[in-house]
Amino acid sequence: REREREREREREREREREREREREREKERERERERERERERERDANPPNLSFLFVCLSVCLSVHLFVRS
DSSP states (O other), rough: OOHHHEEEEEHHHHHHHHHHHHHHHOOOOOOOHHHHHHHHHHHSSSSSOOOHHHHHHHHHHHHHHHHOO
């Protein structure tokens, strides 16, 4: 009987450890989702580099004017 109770307590501790591991995995997944949302916010906050676009535009305009002349 004593051994039976001991085995029962051992199983209970094992289930508790399993629940603890599951909570840890869930927290890790939540942190990963938070990092992903942070990366998306940074992408939304930084549109494509405008100075790069202006350089391309001025080069195109220069070539266009040169070809026309």
